[in-house]
Amino acid sequence: MGNIITVGMADLKTCKSPDGLITLGLGSCIGIAIRDPKTGIGGLAHIMLPDSTSIRGNQNIAKFADTGIVELVRQMEKMGASRIRMVAKIAGGATMFQSMSKNNLMNVGERNAAASRAVLKQLNIPLLAADTGANYGRTVTFFPETGDFHIRAVGRNETVI
Amino acid sequence: MSEMSLEHVTNNYLDVLREIGNIGAGNAMTALSQMLQSKVDMQVPQVRLLEFSEVGAMVGGEEQLMVGVLLGVEGDITGSIMFLVELEAAKGLVKKMMMGYESGQQGLDEMETSAMMELSNIITGAYLNSLATLTNLCIFPTPPSLTVDMAGAILSVPAIMFGELGDNILMIQSRFSDEVEVDGYFILIPDLPSYQKILSALGIV
Numbered sequence: 001m002g003n004i005i006t007v008g009m010a011d012l013k014t015c016k017s018p019d020g021l022i023t024l025g026l027g028s029c030i031g032i033a034i035r036d037p038k039t040g041i042g043g044l045a046h047i048m049l050p051d052s053t054s055i056r057g058n059q060n061i062a063k064f065a066d067t068g069i070v071e072l073v074r075q076m077e078k079m080g081a082s083r084i085r086m087v088a089k090i091a092g093g094a095t096m097f098q099s100m101s102k103n104n105l106m107n108v109g110e111r112n113a114a115a116s117r118a119v120l121k122q123l124n125i126p127l128l129a130a131d132t133g134a135n136y137g138r139t140v141t142f143f144p145e146t147g148d149f150h151i152r153a154v155g156r157n158e159t160v161i
Numbered sequence: 162m163s164e165m166s167l168e169h170v171t172n173n174y175l176d177v178l179r180e181i182g183n184i185g186a187g188n189a190m191t192a193l194s195q196m197l198q199s200k201v202d203m204q205v206p207q208v209r210l211l212e213f214s215e216v217g218a219m220v221g222g223e224e225q226l227m228v229g230v231l232l233g234v235e236g237d238i239t240g241s242i243m244f245l246v247e248l249e250a251a252k253g254l255v256k257k258m259m260m261g262y263e264s265g266q267q268g269l270d271e272m273e274t275s276a277m278m279e280l281s282n283i284i285t286g287a288y289l290n291s292l293a294t295l296t297n298l299c300i301f302p303t304p305p306s307l308t309v310d311m312a313g314a315i316l317s318v319p320a321i322m323f324g325e326l327g328d329n330i331l332m333i334q335s336r337f338s339d340e341v342e343v344d345g346y347f348i349l350i351p352d353l354p355s356y357q358k359i360l361s362a363l364g365i366v
Binding site: 008009010011024025026027028029048049055059060063094096097098108135136137138139154155 | 213214216217222223224226229231267268306307308309310311312313314315316317318320321324325328
């Protein structure tokens with residue numbers, strides 16, 4: 001077993017197998033896990049908002065789906081991963097409060113999921129599995145060695161996608 | 162939209178919020194103690210500007226089970242306010258409020274949820290009243306919405322709202338003790354134009 005590296009909110013990290021990556025308590029945010037199976041290089045981003053271009057305070061590139069995923073891929077490539085082999089899984093994007101489903105800002109979970117899918121598509125990275133939406137938080141752990149993406153939620157059995 | 166960022170606002174705003182936090186939390190505790198019909202002691206609230214990465218640790222870890230209540234803010238200013246308390250503490254408060262009732266399940270049952278919403282209504286109402294009195298603005302909350310989940314997941318909601326402005330979250334921690342010490346957290350999230358309104362109403366800008 002390798003080390004498990006923690007990824008914070010609006011943060012991204014890379015690792016090499018057998019190490020893994022974890023991010024705790026994803027709510028409306030999305031955890032995007034990418035790996036290159038051949039090299040065992042993996043990355044996990046915890047993004048908060050869909051689009052950096054619609055916001056002024058956009059210095060932290062890990063905060064947005066568009067800039068965050070691109071940066072994650074860039075860092076992985078720098079470590080020796082190849083874009084052509086990369087595959088992705090995503091989780092999160094919950095609607096934490098019922099009253100939030102009504103207005104636009106509130107539906108940010110769904111918008112985050114849609115933006116993440118769109119950016120992955122743009123980068124030609126296949127999305128192998130996703131567990132998004134619903135109304136509960138998720139803690140996710142990613143193992144680039146196997147590609148297993150473990151999802152833990154309160155009062156639910158742990159699932160692996 | 163104005164050019165100001167949260168950091169920009171922050172120094173003056175923090176002082177003001179600390180004061181509002183003090184008075185507001187004081188009023189909230191008075192309301193709480195009337196509701197529980199027992200004395201509730203309170204420490205001076207801490208107003209903190211936190212990086213997103215620090216938020217989880219502040220409330221006892223991202224996976225700490227908490228009750229989060231989100232209310233909209235309407236009137237002269239718009240935005241949201243969130244009240245957070247640890248699940249076990251919330252259960253204790255509700256039990257006291259409902260003369261010993263407890264569901265015994267992991268989360269909150271319907272009765273407990275409804276009591277907790279009422280309690281949050283009163284606490285956040287008292288807090289918003291202080292803000293309204295100090296600013297002379299008309300401010301009222303919309304009906305609450307409650308969830309029980311991991312702290313990180315609940316806090317992602319205000320974090321995202323703040324995330325549109327910057328990389329920090331402004332949080333008021335008020336520790337009150339009844340028979341046990343309870344940490345309650347208020348997070349006021351004004352929409353961007355409302356910052357200006359609050360500050361100018363207080364004569365700062």
